[in-house]
Amino acid sequence: MVFSSxxxxxxxxxxxxxxxxxxxSRFRSARNGVLLIFSxxxxxxxxxxxxxxxxxxxxxxxxxxxxxxxxxxxxxxxTAMWASVVIGIGLLGYFKYAGFFAEIVNSLGMAVxxxxxxxxxxxxxxxxQGLSYVIDVYRNDADVQKNPFKIALYISLFPQLVAGPxxxxxxxxxxxxxxxxSLSEISDGIVRFIFGLAKKMILANxxxxxxxxxxxxxxxxxxVAFAWVGALAYTAQIYFDFSAYSDMxxxxxxxxxxxxxxxxxxxxxxxxxxxxxxxxxxSLSTWFRDYIYIPLGGSYCSGKRQIxxxxxxxxxxxxxxxxxxxxxxxxxxxxxxLVGEKYLWGNGLSRTPAPVQHIYALLAAVISWVFFRASDxxxxxxxxxxxxxxxDGLWDGQAVYYLLxxxxxxxxxxxxxxxxxxxxxxxxxxxxxxxxxxxxAALLIWWPKLAALFLLIISYTELVTxxxxxxxxxxx
Amino acid sequence: MTTITGLLLTLAVPLAGVIWGRYLxxxxxxxxxxxxxxxxxxxKKDEEVxxxxxxxxxxxxxxxxxxxxxxxxxxxxGTLFIAGDDKWAxxxxxxxxxxxxxxLIVYRITDFMVKKIYRPSETEEKEEKKTAG
Numbered sequence: 069m070v071f072s073s074x075x076x077x078x079x080x081x082x083x084x085x086x087x088x089x090x091x092x093s094r095f096r097s098a099r100n101g102v103l104l105i106f107s108x109x110x111x112x113x114x115x116x117x118x119x120x121x122x123x124x125x126x127x128x129x130x131x132x133x134x135x136x137x138x139x140x141x142x143x144x145x146x147t148a149m150w151a152s153v154v155i156g157i158g159l160l161g162y163f164k165y166a167g168f169f170a171e172i173v174n175s176l177g178m179a180v181x182x183x184x185x186x187x188x189x190x191x192x193x194x195x196x197q198g199l200s201y202v203i204d205v206y207r208n209d210a211d212v213q214k215n216p217f218k219i220a221l222y223i224s225l226f227p228q229l230v231a232g233p234x235x236x237x238x239x240x241x242x243x244x245x246x247x248x249x250s251l252s253e254i255s256d257g258i259v260r261f262i263f264g265l266a267k268k269m270i271l272a273n274x275x276x277x278x279x280x281x282x283x284x285x286x287x288x289x290x291x292v293a294f295a296w297v298g299a300l301a302y303t304a305q306i307y308f309d310f311s312a313y314s315d316m317x318x319x320x321x322x323x324x325x326x327x328x329x330x331x332x333x334x335x336x337x338x339x340x341x342x343x344x345x346x347x348x349x350x351s352l353s354t355w356f357r358d359y360i361y362i363p364l365g366g367s368y369c370s371g372k373r374q375i376x377x378x379x380x381x382x383x384x385x386x387x388x389x390x391x392x393x394x395x396x397x398x399x400x401x402x403x404x405x406l407v408g409e410k411y412l413w414g415n416g417l418s419r420t421p422a423p424v425q426h427i428y429a430l431l432a433a434v435i436s437w438v439f440f441r442a443s444d445x446x447x448x449x450x451x452x453x454x455x456x457x458x459x460d461g462l463w464d465g466q467a468v469y470y471l472l473x474x475x476x477x478x479x480x481x482x483x484x485x486x487x488x489x490x491x492x493x494x495x496x497x498x499x500x501x502x503x504x505x506x507x508x509a510a511l512l513i514w515w516p517k518l519a520a521l522f523l524l525i526i527s528y529t530e531l532v533t534x535x536x537x538x539x540x541x542x543x544x
Numbered sequence: 545m546t547t548i549t550g551l552l553l554t555l556a557v558p559l560a561g562v563i564w565g566r567y568l569x570x571x572x573x574x575x576x577x578x579x580x581x582x583x584x585x586x587x588k589k590d591e592e593v594x595x596x597x598x599x600x601x602x603x604x605x606x607x608x609x610x611x612x613x614x615x616x617x618x619x620x621x622g623t624l625f626i627a628g629d630d631k632w633a634x635x636x637x638x639x640x641x642x643x644x645x646x647x648l649i650v651y652r653i654t655d656f657m658v659k660k661i662y663r664p665s666e667t668e669e670k671e672e673k674k675t676a677g
Binding site: 292421458460461462463 | 633
C-alpha cells in the first residue's frame with residue numbers, strides 16, 4: 069500500500085485515525101497498540117510473507133538491545149551488538165544481494181545457480197533503524213527499551229517504514245512513551261502530508277513520464293537536447309518523489325505526535341557536492357557518518373586513511389541503494405567528487421562565482437542520476453554519451469515536445485526546488501512583527517491551509533484519473 | 545537547420561562573453577553591487593580596486609569572446625569538413641564545455657592580475673591564507 073493510493077487515503081488512514089483518536093489520550097499504551105497493529109497491517113499489505121521477516125528483525129534487535137545494555141559485561145554487550153549487526157546485515161545481504169553476488173561469481177567462470185528472491189519492502193530502512201537502536205544502546209547513547217511492543221512500534225511505525233526517513237531510536241524514544249497530540253500539530257501534519265501528496269502526484273509523476281520516455285529510448289538515436297531533458301526530468305522526479313514521501317511521513321508522524329527529523333533541505337540549491345549531501349537524504353548520510361565513517365576513524369586520521377574511509381562509506385551507500393553495478397558506480401562517482409573537493413578543487417571552486425558553483429553541483433547530481441536511472445551500466449554510459457553529443461544530433465522534435473507539453477510542471481519544479489516557501493514565510497513574519505500587518509498575520513496562518521486544500525483537490529483528481537505509480541525508493 | 549543549431553551552440557558562450565564585457569563597459573557596476581559584476585573578495589577591497597578589476601574583466605572577457613568566437617567557427621567548420629556529419633554534435637558540445645571553462649579561466653586570470661597589481665600586505669596575505677585554510 070502506498071500513501072498516494074485511494075485505498076490508503078479513503079480507507080486505511082480514516083480507519084486508523086478513528087480507532088486512534090477514539091481512545092482517550094491517557095491510555096497511551098492502547099493508542100500505541102492501535103498504531104502497532106495498523107503498522108503491521110500496512111506492512112502486510114505489501115507482502116504478508118515478509119511480515120515474519122520484519123517480526124524476526126524486531127525480535128533480534130529487541131533481544132540484542134537487552135544484552136547490549138550497560139547492565140551486562142563488556143564481552144556480552146559487544147557480542148550482542150555484533151550479533152545484531154551480523155544478523156541484520158546477513159538478512160539484508162541474503163534478500164537484496166544474493167542474486168547479485170551469484171552473478172559476480174558466475175562471471176568469474178563458476179556455475180552457481182542465481183537465486184530469484186523477492187525483495188521485502190523497506191528491508192533496507194528497518195534493518196538500519198534496528199541496527200541504530202542496538203548500536204546506540206551499546207554505546208550508551210540510548211537507554212535500553214525493555215518493553216518489546218515499544219521496540220516493535222519503533223521499527224514498524226508505518227509512516228517511515230517502507231521508504232524512510234531512517235529514524236533514530238533516540239529521536240522518538242521519549243515520544244513513544246509519552247507524547248501529546250495537539251490540534252495545531254495535527255493540522256500542521258495534515259498540511260505537510262498534503263504538500264507531499266501534491267509533490268508526488270503533480271510534479272514527480274509528470275516528470276516521471278518525461279524521464280520514462282527518454283530512458284526507454286535507444287540512446288544512440290537520441291539528440292543531445294532530449295537526453296538532457298530526460299536526465300533533468302529524472303533529476304526532478306527523484307527529488308520530488310522521495311522528498312514527497314518524506315514530507316508525507318513527517319506529516320503523518322506529526323498527526324500521531326511524533327517529530328521526525330527533516331530528510332531534505334533543498335538539495336538542488338547546493339554549491340558543492342559536499343553541501344549537496346548535507347541536504348539530500350540527510351537521515352541516510354548521517355547514519356553512514358555516525359555508524360561507519362566515524363567508527364572507521366572519520367577525519368581524525370591520515371589523508372590516505374580518510375580517503376579509504378570515504379571509499380568504504382560511498383561504496384556502502386551505492387550498495388545500499390541496489391544490488392547492481394550502476395548503483396555501485398553511482399556511489400563511487402560521489403566518492404571521487406567528494407575526495408576531489410576535499411583535496412583538489414574545493415578551494416578553487418569556492419572562489420568561483422556562485423552561479424558556477426551551483427551549475428557544478430547540479431551537473432554532478434544530474435550525471436549521478438543517469439547512473440541511478442539507467443537499466444544497467446552500459447545503458448548509463450550510452451545515455452551519457454548521448455548527452456554529450458554522441459547520439460543523433462543536437463536537437464529534435466521530442467525535446468521541444470516534452471519541454472512545451474510539460475512547461476507548467478517544469479516551471480513548478482524549478483520553483484519548488486528553491487526555498488521560495490521559506491522566503492515567503494519570512495517576509496510575512498517580518499511584515500507581521502515589524503509593521504504589525506493584520507493581513508500578513510492572517511496570511512501566515514491561512515495560506516498553508518488554503519494552499520493545501522487547493523492542492524488536495526488537484527492531487528485527488530490526478531489520483532483518480534492517473535495510473536498506479538509507486539515511489540522510487542520503495543525498491544530500496 | 546541542424547548545422548545552424550550546432551553553430552549557434554558553439555557561438556553561444558563567445559557571444560555571451562562579448563555581451564557581458566560590453567555591458568560592464570557601458571554600465572560600470574556600483575561599488576560592491578551589480579548583478580553581472582566581477583565580484584571577487586579581492587575586487588571588493590576598495591572602490592579603486594573594484595573599478596579597475598571590473599574594467600579589466602570587461603576588457604578581458606570581450607577579447608576572449610571575440611577570439612573564442614573566431615576559433616569556434618574555424619574549429620566547427622573544420623570538424624564538419626574533416627570529421628564528417630556524424631561528429632559535429634559531439635564536437636559542438638565539447639566546444640561549448642571548453643568555452644565555458646575558458647570563461648572561468650579568464651575570471652581566475654583577472655583575479656590573479658588584480659592580485660599582482662594591488663599586491664596585498666603581508667598581514668592581509670596571512671589572513672587570506674588563514675581563511676582559505
